[in-house]
Amino acid sequence: MKGIVNKIIPFSNVDGPGNRLSIFFQGCNYDCLYCHNPETIEIFGEKSENIPEDISVMSIEKILEEIENVAPFISGITVSGGECSLQWRFLTELFTEIKKNWKRLTCFVDSNCSIPLWPEEKKKFIDILDKVMIDIKAFDKKDHILMTGISNENVIRNFKYLVELGKIYEVRTVIVPEIIDNEKTVDNISKLIAEYDKSLKYKIIKYRQNGVREEVLKAYTPSEEYMKKLKKIAEKNGLSNVVIV
Amino acid sequence: MSEQILSIIKNNVLTYEQKLRQLAGAAEGTLNVLNITPDIQEYRDKGIICDLFEGNAPYRARYITPDYEKFMKQGSKFLDIKPAKDIWEATTNLLILYNHVPSITSYPVYLGNIDTLLEPYIKDEEEAYKAIKLFLLQIDRTITDSFCHANLGPHKTKAGEMILKATVELDTMTPNLTLKYDEDITPDDFAVQAIETSLKVAKPSFSNYKMFQKDFYGKDYAIASCYNGLSIGGGAYTLVRLNLAKLVEEAKNEEDLLSHILPDAVNRMARYMDERVKFLVEESGFFESSFLAKEELIHRDRFSGMFGVVGLAECVNKIIGAEKQEDRFGWGRYADDLGVKIIEKLQEYVHNYKVKYCEITDNHYVLHAQVGIDTDYGISPGCRIPIGDEPALPKHIKQTAKFHPYFKSGIGDIFPFDEMASKNPESILDIIKGAFKEGMRYFSVYSTDADVIRITGYLVKKSEMEKLHRNEQVIQQTVVFGLGARENSKILERKIRGNE
Ligand code: SF4
Numbered sequence: 050m051k052g053i054v055n056k057i058i059p060f061s062n063v064d065g066p067g068n069r070l071s072i073f074f075q076g077c078n079y080d081c082l083y084c085h086n087p088e089t090i091e092i093f094g095e096k097s098e099n100i101p102e103d104i105s106v107m108s109i110e111k112i113l114e115e116i117e118n119v120a121p122f123i124s125g126i127t128v129s130g131g132e133c134s135l136q137w138r139f140l141t142e143l144f145t146e147i148k149k150n151w152k153r154l155t156c157f158v159d160s161n162c163s164i165p166l167w168p169e170e171k172k173k174f175i176d177i178l179d180k181v182m183i184d185i186k187a188f189d190k191k192d193h194i195l196m197t198g199i200s201n202e203n204v205i206r207n208f209k210y211l212v213e214l215g216k217i218y219e220v221r222t223v224i225v226p227e228i229i230d231n232e233k234t235v236d237n238i239s240k241l242i243a244e245y246d247k248s249l250k251y252k253i254i255k256y257r258q259n260g261v262r263e264e265v266l267k268a269y270t271p272s273e274e275y276m277k278k279l280k281k282i283a284e285k286n287g288l289s290n291v292v293i294v
Numbered sequence: 295m296s297e298q299i300l301s302i303i304k305n306n307v308l309t310y311e312q313k314l315r316q317l318a319g320a321a322e323g324t325l326n327v328l329n330i331t332p333d334i335q336e337y338r339d340k341g342i343i344c345d346l347f348e349g350n351a352p353y354r355a356r357y358i359t360p361d362y363e364k365f366m367k368q369g370s371k372f373l374d375i376k377p378a379k380d381i382w383e384a385t386t387n388l389l390i391l392y393n394h395v396p397s398i399t400s401y402p403v404y405l406g407n408i409d410t411l412l413e414p415y416i417k418d419e420e421e422a423y424k425a426i427k428l429f430l431l432q433i434d435r436t437i438t439d440s441f442c443h444a445n446l447g448p449h450k451t452k453a454g455e456m457i458l459k460a461t462v463e464l465d466t467m468t469p470n471l472t473l474k475y476d477e478d479i480t481p482d483d484f485a486v487q488a489i490e491t492s493l494k495v496a497k498p499s500f501s502n503y504k505m506f507q508k509d510f511y512g513k514d515y516a517i518a519s520c521y522n523g524l525s526i527g528g529g530a531y532t533l534v535r536l537n538l539a540k541l542v543e544e545a546k547n548e549e550d551l552l553s554h555i556l557p558d559a560v561n562r563m564a565r566y567m568d569e570r571v572k573f574l575v576e577e578s579g580f581f582e583s584s585f586l587a588k589e590e591l592i593h594r595d596r597f598s599g600m601f602g603v604v605g606l607a608e609c610v611n612k613i614i615g616a617e618k619q620e621d622r623f624g625w626g627r628y629a630d631d632l633g634v635k636i637i638e639k640l641q642e643y644v645h646n647y648k649v650k651y652c653e654i655t656d657n658h659y660v661l662h663a664q665v666g667i668d669t670d671y672g673i674s675p676g677c678r679i680p681i682g683d684e685p686a687l688p689k690h691i692k693q694t695a696k697f698h699p700y701f702k703s704g705i706g707d708i709f710p711f712d713e714m715a716s717k718n719p720e721s722i723l724d725i726i727k728g729a730f731k732e733g734m735r736y737f738s739v740y741s742t743d744a745d746v747i748r749i750t751g752y753l754v755k756k757s758e759m760e761k762l763h764r765n766e767q768v769i770q771q772t773v774v775f776g777l778g779a780r781e782n783s784k785i786l787e788r789k790i791r792g793n794e
Contacts, residue, residue, distance in 0.1 A: 059688055062714055062721035062792065069721075119688045122728030124720070 052112065052139045054105045055089045055131060059119045065157045065182065065218060067124030070116055074133040075104050079161055079197040081186065083225055083268070085260035089131035109139075109146055116147065116154075125155030125179070134160045141174040148177065155179040157218060161186070162207040163199060180218035181211055187222075188237035192229040205241070212245045219250035224279060226256070226271045232282060239283035239291075250290045253279055295324065309767055311438065315400055322349040327577075328569045334562050342540045343563050345570070346533060346602075346667060347398075352574040354396040354584075356600075359516035360591040361527035362406030365391055372585035381415040381422050385429040392437065395586065397519075401437045404518035404529075405444040405469055409454035416452050426453065427460040434466035440752045440772045441519045447474040448503045450484035458491045458498075467746055467753045467772070471498035472517040472736075477727055479503070482720075489719040489726075489739060496740035496748045499706065502698075502730045509702040520665050520752055521736045522704040525654050528596025530703070532570045535664040536563050538636070539605025539673045542612045548632065551613055552639050560601075560643040567599045567659060568649060575651050598655040600703045601644050602664035605673040606633055607680050624679035624693055633677065637661075637700050663697070663705035665750035668775040675750050676705055684789040691729045698735035706736030708748050712792035716741055742790050749776045 053075040061071040076092035077084075084090065093100050100106065116126060126147065128140060144156040159182045166175060185204055187193040193201035211217050220242055224231050235253065242249050255270050276293045283291045302308070302316045328350065330338070337343040348356060366384065369375045373394065378384035388411065395402035412429075416422040433442070446454050461471065473480070473488045480503075488498050499521065506515045506523055516526050524530055541559055545551035574580055581587045581594045607623040610633045616622040623629045645658045652658060663676025674680045677697040684690055687709070694707050715722055726737050740748050745755050754776030762768050762777050 059686065060721075060725070060791075062718040067718070067720045068724035119728075121731045122688060122691070122725050124724050 050139050050142060051095045051106045051108055052136055052143070053093050053095065053100075054107045054112075055086075056103075057112075057115055059115070060122065061127065064127035064129065064159065065125070065180070066155075068122060069157070070119055070123050070126045072112065072126065072128050072133075074128060074130045074136055076135055077130055077132040077161075078135060078163055079132065079199055081197045082228070082266040083196075083223055083256055083261055084265075085257075086131070087260075087262050087265075092135070109143055112143060113146060113150065116151070120151055120154065123154065125157060127157040127159055127182075129159035132161050132163070133158060134162070134164055134166070137164075137171060137174050141177060144174075144177040157182065160184070161197075162204050162211075163201075165203055166207045167210045175211075175214065175216065178216070181216055182219050182221060183208055183211065183217055184221050184223075185238050185241075187229055188234050188241070189229070192234065195229065196225075208241070209245070212242075212249070217246075217249060219252050221252040221254055223254045223256055224271050224276065225266070225268050226275070227268070231271075231279060235279045236282050236286065239286040239288050243287040247287045248289050250292060251283055251288050252292045252294055253283070254294045295320075307762070307765060307767055309438075309769065318400075319347070319349060322351050322353075325351045327351045328573060330566065330569065334566045337559065337562050338566075340540060342537050342544075342559065343566060344535050344537060344667075345566070346535060346664075348532060348534075348570065351578070352532065352570050353578045354398075354580055355529050355531050355574065355597060356398040356533050357403050357518050357522060357524060358395055358397055358529040358586070358592060359404040359518050359524045359526055360391070360395055360406070360586055362388065362391070362411055362591075364527070365589075365591055366411055368589070370585070370589055372589060378415060381412065381417070381425040384412055384415040385425050389429065389432055392433070397441075399439050399441055401439045401442055403441050403443060403522075404516050404524070405433070405442060406516075407445045407447075407474075407514075409446045409451045409457055410449070411453075413451045413453040416456075419452070419456075422453070423456050423460065426456045427464065430457070430460050430464055430466065430469075434464065434468045435769070437468055438769045440467045440470055440754065442469045443472065443518050443520075444469040445472050445474060445517050446488075446498060447484075448476045448479040450481050454484065455487065458487050461497070462491055462494050465495055465746065467755055467758075470520075470753055472501050472521070473498040474503045474506070474517070475500045475726070475730070476503035477730070482723065485723050485726075486719050489722050490716070492739045493711065493716045493719065493722075493741040494744055494746075496738075496744060496746045496753050499736060499738040499748075500726050500730075502735045502737075505699070505730070505733075505735050506702070517704075517736075520704065520750070521706040521738075522600065522662065523702050523735075525596040525598070527591065527593050528598070528654060529592065530600045531574050531597050531651070532567055533600040533602050533662060533664070534563055534567050534570070535602030535604055535662075536560070537605050537673065538603060539608035539612070542609040545613060548613055551609075552636065556636070556639055557643045560640065560647065563601070564644070564647045564649070564659060567601070571599055571649070571651055594651070595653045598652040598703070599649065599659040600662040601659040602662045603637075603640065603677070604664045604666055604670070604675060606636065606677040606697075607674045607683075608672065609636065619683065622683060624683050624685055624690070630693055630696070634696050637677065637697055641700050660703040661701045662703040663701045668777070676701070678707060681784045681788050687725070687791050691725070691734060692732055695729065695733040699733055701735065704736070706738055707734070708738040708740070708750075708788065709791050710740050710742050710747070710788050712790050713741060713743050714792050716743075747786075752776075 055073040055075040058071040077090045397403045545555040610623045665675040758773045
C-alpha cells in the first residue's frame with residue numbers, strides 16, 4: 050500500500066505538542082471557500098496517471114526513513130492534508146509501524162472528520178492514533194455546506210464519538226468575517242464542546258488571505274477585538290481553554 | 295606610546311572604567327618578558343596564532359572559576375566576611391567576592407551556580423525574590439561585561455525559577471546564563487521556563503550535563519565566559535587560538551596540512567602558551583599573593599590552558615577548493631569528514647604535547663572552539679558552519695554534533711528562532727533533547743524579535759549597538775565587540791529557525 054503525499058515538513062512547531070514531523074497528504078473531499086492549500090484538494094490514486102511532479106507516491110518504508118532522520122528531535126508525527134483520513138488504511142499501517150519502531154512517538158491526525166470514523170472497520174485506526182485535531186467549520190448544516198460543499202452530520206457524530214474516547218486534542222474553527230453568523234457558530238460549537246469536556250482546547254483561527262484562491266473568496270482578516278468577543282462567548286459557555294490564533 | 299595613551303584619555307566614547315582598563319593594557323604592552331622565538335613570532339605576525347589581547351605580561355589567570363560553595367560555607371578571612379545567615383547576607387557576600395575575582399577583562403567571568411548557592415536561604419518567597427532581583431540588577435550595572443557567566447541547574451530549584459523570572463523582568467545583558475541540563479534530572483517544566491526566558495533575553499543556554507560530567511571525571515564543572523567548560527576551584531591560565539582559516543595558506547594540500555603544517559603549528563602555539571603559563575605561575579606571583587588561592591577558593595593545580603581554534607569551515611573549503619554549496623563544509627560529505635579528520639589530528643597533537651602545570655587535564659592543554667573576535671572578517675567561530683551556509687536544522691545539528699565531543703573546554707552553536715516558536719517552547723526542548731543525544735555539548739537559542747541577542751557567545755542588546763553606532767557612550771564593553779561582529783561577521787543574518 051502507498052500514500053499520496055503532498056509534502057513533509059521535518060520540524061513543525063504548529064501541529065500539536067512539541068516538535069513534530071508533519072506529513073501533508075494529498076486529496077480532500079471538501080472544497081472550502083477559504084482553503085489555504087487548494088493545490089492539495091485534487092484526489093489522485095496510487096496508479097493515477099499524470100500525478101504532478103511535486104506529489105509523491107510513498108511507501109511506508111520511505112516515510113519511516115524520513116522519520117528515522119529526525120526521530121531524536123521530535124515528540125511525534127502529525128498527519129494533515131488535504132484530508133488525510135481519506136487514506137485511513139494507509140495511516141493505520143503507518144502508525145502501527147511507527148509505534149513498533151519508536152514507542153515514545155505520538156501520532157496525531159489533523160482532520161476535517163467528515164468520513165464516518167465509528168464503523169467497526171476503522172476501530173484499529175482509532176485505537177492506534179493518539180489524538181485528533183478536529184475542524185468544526187460551521188455548526189448549522191446550511192452554513193457548513195456553504196463553507197465546504199458538504200453537510201456536517203458526520204463531523205458532529207465523529208466529534209461525539211472521539212471525545213468520549215478521549216481522543217481529541219483540540220477543536221478548531223476558522224473565522225471568516227461576513228459570510229456566516231460567526232457569533233452563533235462559536236456559541237453553538239462551544240456549547241457542544243462544553244457538554245463533553247470544558248477543558249478541551251478550542252482554537253479560533255483568524256482567517257488570512259495568503260494561499261486562498263482569490264476567485265473563490267476575497268475576505269479580510271478579523272480584528273483582534275472581534276476574536277476576543279468570540280472568545281468571550283465560548284468562555285461564557287464554560288470553556289476554559291480557548292485560544293485565538 | 296604617549297600618543298596612544300593620550301588618545302585613550304581623550305576618547306569620549308569610552309567610559310571612565312573602559313579608559314582605565316585600556317590604560318592598564320597600554321602599560322603592560324610596554325613590557326617584553328616572554329621568550330617568544332622567531333618561529334612563534336612569525337605565526338603571530340601572520341595572525342595564525344593570536345593570544346586574544348591577553349597582554350605581554352600575564353599577571354592574573356585569564357579565566358578564574360572560584361569554588362563559591364566553599365566560600366558560602368567558610369566566608370573569607372581576607373574580606374572579613376562571615377558565612378551568610380539569610381538571603382540578604384548571601385547575596386551581599388557574593389557581590390563582595392565578585393568584586394575581587396579578576397580575569398582577563400578584570401571582571402569575574404564566572405559567578406557560580408547561583409541557584410544552588412542561594413537556594414538554602416530562600417525562606418520567605420516574596421522577600422527572596424526581591425533580594426534576587428536586586429542581586430541581578432547589581433551584577434548587570436556593576437559588572438559591565440557580558441562575558442560574566444552564571445550557572446543554573448541541573449536540578450529545579452525555587453531560586454532557579456526566581457532567577458529566570460527576574461532575568462526576564464530586568465531584560466539585562468549580564469550575567470550570561472547557562473542551564474546545566476540533563477533530561478533525567480531537569481524536569482521539563484523548568485527546562486521550558488528556561489527556553490521561554492531564552493526567547494525573550496537570549497539566555498540561558500543549555501549545556502549537556504551528562505557529557506561535561508563525563509569529561510570532568512564525574513566532577514561538577516563551571517561554564518564561564520562564553521561557554522568555556524572549566525574545573526570549579528580553578529580556571530584557565532590562558533587562551534590562545536589557532537586560526538585554521540589562515541594556517542591553510544601555508545599548506546600545499548590536505549596531506550601536507552594534516553601531517554606537517556598542523557603538527558608544526560600546534561607545537562609553535564603550545565610553546566607560546568607554555569611561555570605565558572610559565573610567567574604567570576613562576577614569576578607573576580599571582581598564585582602566591584591572591585587571597586583566593588590562600589583561602590583555597592582556587593587551586594593552582596586545577597588550572598589548565600585552553601588551546602583555541604577558529605575557522606575550520608574556511609580551512610576545509612579552501613583546501614578542497616569547494617566552490618558550490620553542495621561541496622562546502624556543512625553540506626558536502628567529503629568536506630565534513632575532512633573537518634572531523636583535522637580536529638581528530640589536532641586533538642592527537644595537542645594531547646601528545648605534555649605540559650607542566652596542567653595536572654587537572656592530564657598534563658596537556660584542552661581544546662576550545664574559539665568564538666572569534668570583533669575584527670575577524672570572513673572567519674567562522676570554532677567549527678561552526680558559516681552564516682549564510684546553514685543547512686536545515688536536523689542536518690545542521692547532526693553535522694555540528696560530530697565536533698562537540700572534542701572540545702571539553704567549550705564549543706557551541708546558536709540558533710535564532712522565529713516568533714512562532716515562542717508559542718511552542720516545548721518544540722525547542724524536543725530539539726535540544728535530540729541534539730544532546732546526538733552528541734552536542736552546548737546549545738543556544740534566541741528569538742529574532744528580542745532586543746538581547748547572542749553575538750558569538752556573549753550577549754548584546756541591539757538597541758545598545760545602535761547607540762554605539764551613533765557614537766554614544768554605552769556602559770558595556772561587549773557592545774563594542776558586538777558592533778564589530780555585526781559589521782564583519784553578518785551575525786544578524788543567521789538562518790532563522792522555525793518550521794523546516
Ligand atoms: S478541508 Fe482543508 S484541505 Fe480540504 S478543502 Fe477544506 S481547507 Fe482545504
